[in-house]
Amino acid sequence: MTQDLAPSIVPDARRTRRRARSSRSRWWREVGWRHAVGLIAVIWALFPISYIVSAAFNPLGNVVSTGVIPRDFSLVHFETLLNSPSIPFGRWAMNTLFVCATVTVTQLLCSGLAAYAFSRFRFRGRRGGLLTLLLIQMFPQFLAAVALYTLFTEIGHTIPMLGLNTVFGYTLVLLGGALGQVWLIKGFFDTVPRSLDEAARIDGASHAQTFFLIILPLAKPIFAVSGLLVFVGVVAEFLLASIFLTDPRVKTLSVGLFGLIDSDRSNNLGVFAAGALLTALPVVLVFLYLQRFIVGGLTSGGVKG
Amino acid sequence: MMNADISAAARSRRADRRRAVVGPLLLKVLALGTVVGTAFALTPSLVGQERWLFLAAIWVIAGVLVATYATGRGLPAKYLVPGGLLLTLFVVYPIVMTGQLSATNFGDGTRTSKDETVARIIASSVQQTPDAPRYNLAIATSGTPQNGPYAFFLVDPGSGSVFLGTPEGLEQLDPGDVTIVDDFVTEPPTGFTLLTPSEVNAAGPELAEFAVPTDRGAIRQLGISQAFEGRTTLEYDEARDTIIDTETGTEFTPQQVGDREYYQSESGQRISDQSWLAYVGFDNYLRVFGDDRIRNDFLRIFVWTVLFATLSVGSTFLLGFALAVALNDRRLRGQKIYRAILVLPYAIPGFISLLIWASFFNRDFGLINQVTGLDVNWFGDPTLAKGAVLLVNLWMGFPYMFLVCTGALQAIPEELKEAAELDGAGGFTRLRLITLPLLLVGVAPLLVASFAFNFNNFNAIALLTQGGPFSPDNPTAGGTDILISYTIRLAFGAGGAQIGFASAISVLLFILTGVIAALQFRATKSLEEVH
Numbered sequence: 001m002t003q004d005l006a007p008s009i010v011p012d013a014r015r016t017r018r019r020a021r022s023s024r025s026r027w028w029r030e031v032g033w034r035h036a037v038g039l040i041a042v043i044w045a046l047f048p049i050s051y052i053v054s055a056a057f058n059p060l061g062n063v064v065s066t067g068v069i070p071r072d073f074s075l076v077h078f079e080t081l082l083n084s085p086s087i088p089f090g091r092w093a094m095n096t097l098f099v100c101a102t103v104t105v106t107q108l109l110c111s112g113l114a115a116y117a118f119s120r121f122r123f124r125g126r127r128g129g130l131l132t133l134l135l136i137q138m139f140p141q142f143l144a145a146v147a148l149y150t151l152f153t154e155i156g157h158t159i160p161m162l163g164l165n166t167v168f169g170y171t172l173v174l175l176g177g178a179l180g181q182v183w184l185i186k187g188f189f190d191t192v193p194r195s196l197d198e199a200a201r202i203d204g205a206s207h208a209q210t211f212f213l214i215i216l217p218l219a220k221p222i223f224a225v226s227g228l229l230v231f232v233g234v235v236a237e238f239l240l241a242s243i244f245l246t247d248p249r250v251k252t253l254s255v256g257l258f259g260l261i262d263s264d265r266s267n268n269l270g271v272f273a274a275g276a277l278l279t280a281l282p283v284v285l286v287f288l289y290l291q292r293f294i295v296g297g298l299t300s301g302g303v304k305g
Numbered sequence: 306m307m308n309a310d311i312s313a314a315a316r317s318r319r320a321d322r323r324r325a326v327v328g329p330l331l332l333k334v335l336a337l338g339t340v341v342g343t344a345f346a347l348t349p350s351l352v353g354q355e356r357w358l359f360l361a362a363i364w365v366i367a368g369v370l371v372a373t374y375a376t377g378r379g380l381p382a383k384y385l386v387p388g389g390l391l392l393t394l395f396v397v398y399p400i401v402m403t404g405q406l407s408a409t410n411f412g413d414g415t416r417t418s419k420d421e422t423v424a425r426i427i428a429s430s431v432q433q434t435p436d437a438p439r440y441n442l443a444i445a446t447s448g449t450p451q452n453g454p455y456a457f458f459l460v461d462p463g464s465g466s467v468f469l470g471t472p473e474g475l476e477q478l479d480p481g482d483v484t485i486v487d488d489f490v491t492e493p494p495t496g497f498t499l500l501t502p503s504e505v506n507a508a509g510p511e512l513a514e515f516a517v518p519t520d521r522g523a524i525r526q527l528g529i530s531q532a533f534e535g536r537t538t539l540e541y542d543e544a545r546d547t548i549i550d551t552e553t554g555t556e557f558t559p560q561q562v563g564d565r566e567y568y569q570s571e572s573g574q575r576i577s578d579q580s581w582l583a584y585v586g587f588d589n590y591l592r593v594f595g596d597d598r599i600r601n602d603f604l605r606i607f608v609w610t611v612l613f614a615t616l617s618v619g620s621t622f623l624l625g626f627a628l629a630v631a632l633n634d635r636r637l638r639g640q641k642i643y644r645a646i647l648v649l650p651y652a653i654p655g656f657i658s659l660l661i662w663a664s665f666f667n668r669d670f671g672l673i674n675q676v677t678g679l680d681v682n683w684f685g686d687p688t689l690a691k692g693a694v695l696l697v698n699l700w701m702g703f704p705y706m707f708l709v710c711t712g713a714l715q716a717i718p719e720e721l722k723e724a725a726e727l728d729g730a731g732g733f734t735r736l737r738l739i740t741l742p743l744l745l746v747g748v749a750p751l752l753v754a755s756f757a758f759n760f761n762n763f764n765a766i767a768l769l770t771q772g773g774p775f776s777p778d779n780p781t782a783g784g785t786d787i788l789i790s791y792t793i794r795l796a797f798g799a800g801g802a803q804i805g806f807a808s809a810i811s812v813l814l815f816i817l818t819g820v821i822a823a824l825q826f827r828a829t830k831s832l833e834e835v836h
Contacts, residue, residue: 037631063670110388117384138822144399157448176395178388236654276657287652
């Protein structure tokens with residue numbers, strides 16, 4: 001067991017290849033078992049997903065007749081989802097897209113601007129500001145859900161468009177996290193040499209031009225990562241949405257689909273799974289596309305102080 | 306000739322720069338103009354509704370924005386203000402507000418002030434007499450059709466005079482302010498929208514309590530389009546803070562019941578279940594620790610919350626780390642495919658996975674009982690339900706740890722491993738003594754973050770078990786409840802909202818989250834210093 005993880009040493013490998021049996025057992029000890037672990041892990045990771053696919057295409061669409069392996073193929077649930085007047089799925093998707101896009105863009109912009117100031121300028125309260133941000137981020141916004149509910153009831157009395165039960169109001173609440181990505185992005189800005197800024201300034205660029213034309217384009221990878229994290233977070237946001245959005249027309253996908261399966265856990269499974277697939281597919285694709293950035297982004301931002 | 310060239314080039318460069326400056330400047334002026342314009346536009350209706358705090362907030366925001374961007378000073382502020390404002394408004398202020406609410410008895414039945422409550426009680430005793438004057442009624446709202454606040458637009462069919470009726474009283478309007486067709490208000494002044502008949506029906510219960518106090522009694526709704534002015538049978542004696550029933554002579558005075566007061570007669574008869582908003586100081590906190598049942602609930606839930614967060618972080622890290630080590634070998638074919646697949650549970654929006662897993666644990670048809678041939682009521686038993694929640698959270702969380710560990714493993718220099726190997730350390734020893742400590746330095750802050758996340762992982766509980774199972778005698782605290790799901794149920798649950806009390810628990814949660822995070826950050830720091 002203790003030898004399992006030994007990396008191969010090249011001259012040895014050539015000699016052992018002559019003895020076929022021992023080489024196979026060696027392959028197993030060094031690489032093969034990794035495939036075994038990987039396969040088990042893949043089954044563990046995939047079976048619930050396979051179940052969703054199976055449920056989405058299973059014409060009966062209830063819990064009893066659905067298994068992990070898809071057996072039947074029917075698009076009936078997708079038709080119900082897209083055509084049934086009682087399920088405004090398209091509307092939910094548009095709401096979600098609007099909320100996600102607005103929150104992601106605003107959060108990246110605000111965080112990027114603040115991170116630039118924290119990284120490049122020296123001003124009074126800089127350290128204090130950074131630490132305060134870290135402290136505030138420790139508390140998830142929804143801990144104050146009760147107060148937010150009361151606050152937006154008040155706002156709604158004056159500006160009905162931004163009150164409870166409106167997509168705009170819900171978006172506005174989530175914008176409270178506008179500085180959520182400052183630390184991650186600042187960590188990256190700190191690695192961009194200052195000489196670049198100085199060169200730009202000497203060429204006559206204003207501080208705003210330096211930021212928007214020089215620094216921002218360089219920071220694409222970190223914006224991809226934090227943008228993705230924000231986007232996925234907002235798609236999955238459920239707590240505040242369930243408190244804020246009660247009218248079917250203003251719901252997002254998370255509360256909308258929850259209402260669907262909550263009303264009849266057994267028989268609405270198929271329609272729910274169809275909606276879940278349509279929701280998850282784009283997110284998963286973007287995720288896989290950006291995966292190479294994510295690992296580096298997560299660790300670099302987390303570790304750098 | 307050459308000079309001319311140079312000066313032409315300089316001129317065009319200057320023009321370029323001017324163009325580059327004019328665009329942003331125009332944008333800036335437009336944006337600031339919009340901000341100030343919005344503040345101006347909102348002012349009249351805010352003054353009308355006497356929302357002074359809101360008014361002040363709007364103008365402070367506008368002032369801060371103008372001061373930051375219209376002047377050339379305070380360069381860092383230009384970068385910090387947008388996010389900072391949003392953070393202050395929707396995170397910091399709500400936290401402060403939570404603290405304020407926690408010192409009140411705010412909740413169902415105590416949403417109104419004492420004056421409003423008295424006015425409502427008096428108005429709801431209005432009775433229609435045969436000679437009661439009638440009005441043509443149009444119901445409007447200055448908020449939402451579902452929640453109000455509502456207002457009556459009344460037309461006296463005899464004289465044609467128009468009135469605005471609110472819970473504060475009756476106010477005569479200039480007929481020019483509204484549009485009147487056939488003695489009905491068809492278009493209210495700005496700030497109000499009329500309710501459609503179906504919205505009026507939907508708001509029935511709220512409107513049934515709505516009355517406009519007048520000198521002779523009060524005006525109440527009579528069907529969708531009529532209102533009458535009736536006589537009240539109750540009178541309020543302000544000096545003695547007593548409500549008197551003019552028909553029977555019974556007197557009702559405020560009596561304290563729990564954290565709220567009601568008007569009751571001497572014989573204990575309550576005139577209305579409507580109480581009012583009051584400051585209760587630290588009573589809500591004393592209730593958490595003073596009331597035996599609540600204290601037991603709170604402590605039990607707290608312990609489970611810590612356990613849940615610890616076990617979730619521990620299990621996801623171990624599995625993620627093990628898989629990262631197993632798959633971190635360049636000779637492994639299909640490494641990329643393994644990684645792509647193992648990330649999927651993290652990429653799928655959490656609410657979907659949770660709801661699907663919830664169906665797996667269904668007793669009769671759920672996948673788990675079907676596959677294993679068991680007949681276990683997973684969510685019916687507190688211990689099993691806890692195990693189920695942890696299992697699901699393991700599935701949800703291990704890909705994140707796998708990703709993070711994979712990244713950290715790749716950052717560990719090969720020479721270190723080789724040196725250890727030369728010193729005769731075996732694979733497992735190397736893993737334990739070299740790889741794990743080095744990896745922990747990088748990953749520890751993320752473990753802390755993950756702990757804080759799971760400490761308040763509302764979704765995992767709310768979407769799987771709804772906090773259940775509940776024992777029959779205790780519908781407020783379930784077997785898998787963590788503090789946040791318990792709080793949210795208290796605040797918004799079916800048993801009557803206890804917003805003040807829920808806020809007190811939120812404040813405790815804030816403190817707990819802060820303390821735990823601080824302790825762990827200190828631990829992380831010491832870890833970093835060691836290595």
